[in-house]
């Protein structure tokens with residue numbers, strides 16, 4: 001198992017994702033002899049996980065769970081939060097707009113909980129590299145440990161320094177740079193020098209419009225072009241079967257006997273109860289995800 005490469009079967013030392021329900025998943029480190037408690041009962045690693053195929057259904061004493069191969073998307077919804085994190089809706093747009101592909105060299109700060117980092121690594125694998133900067137020492141150490149556990153450690157370098165003062169620790173090598181820090185405008189000059197001479201793409205994520213204004217001014221001052229700020233709002237649709245009452249318009253006197261019989265037959269096929277029609281439709285959830293932040297993209301032209 002690796003977060004960047006798929007394996008068929010679960011092995012000792014893997015990080016597997018236990019799927020309890022659509023909005024409840026938990027990562028487990030697979031260890032011989034270990035047990036994991038879930039609300040559906042206990043999972044015994046040696047008997048229930050090791051050697052079984054990813055995607056298997058595991059029966060527990062009070063129900064069942066599925067064991068899934070880890071992906072950056074599943075990690076994002078199950079990782080232990082040490083900071084606010086980026087979610088897949090924003091991450092997908094960042095990946096596309098930064099033009100990430102296998103072999104890309106990327107700079108990122110701050111690393112935070114590593115939600116975005118895992119997605120970047122998967123996109124640039126197997127030949128790319130992520131240089132990520134986090135000034136909080138415990139967070140830098142913890143995320144480094146997770147990269148090793150997830151077997152992507154060879155594709156990422158974590159630096160424990162202040163990106164605004166010390167930059168990304170590399171210069172003239174990056175195809176793309178990403179900022180998720182409170183004062184991105186102070187790191188724009190460092191992002192510029194980390195990018196290749198041929199140019200590259202940058203993105204800055206900020207929750208407030210005042211941060212966006214200062215960052216855009218800094219991008220312009222440093223000669224970046226194609227500035228563009230966007231916000232992505234996700235609209236989820238839940239599939240529902242609903243029963244709609246049919247209004248009673250009284251008998252249809254224009255129809256002949258055969259037509260009336262046909263109409264009754266069709267009604268019997270379509271209706272769950274007389275005077276109602278059952279249809280499949282979608283409804284929007286009561287709570288919809290709101291504002292996360294603005295994404296500002298820019299291009300460093302060839303120099």
Ligand SMILES: C[S@@+](CC[C@H](N)C(=O)[O-])C[C@H]1O[C@@H](n2cnc3c(N)ncnc32)[C@H](O)[C@@H]1O
Nearest residue numbers: 083086110112113114115116134135162163181
């Ligand atoms: C919101 S979190 C980043 C979350 C990350 N994008 C993710 O998806 O998990 C911001 C991180 O930036 C770090 N940070 C803030 N200012 C920094 C700076 N000047 N240099 C390096 N790291 C910084 C913080 O310690 C924090 O961990």
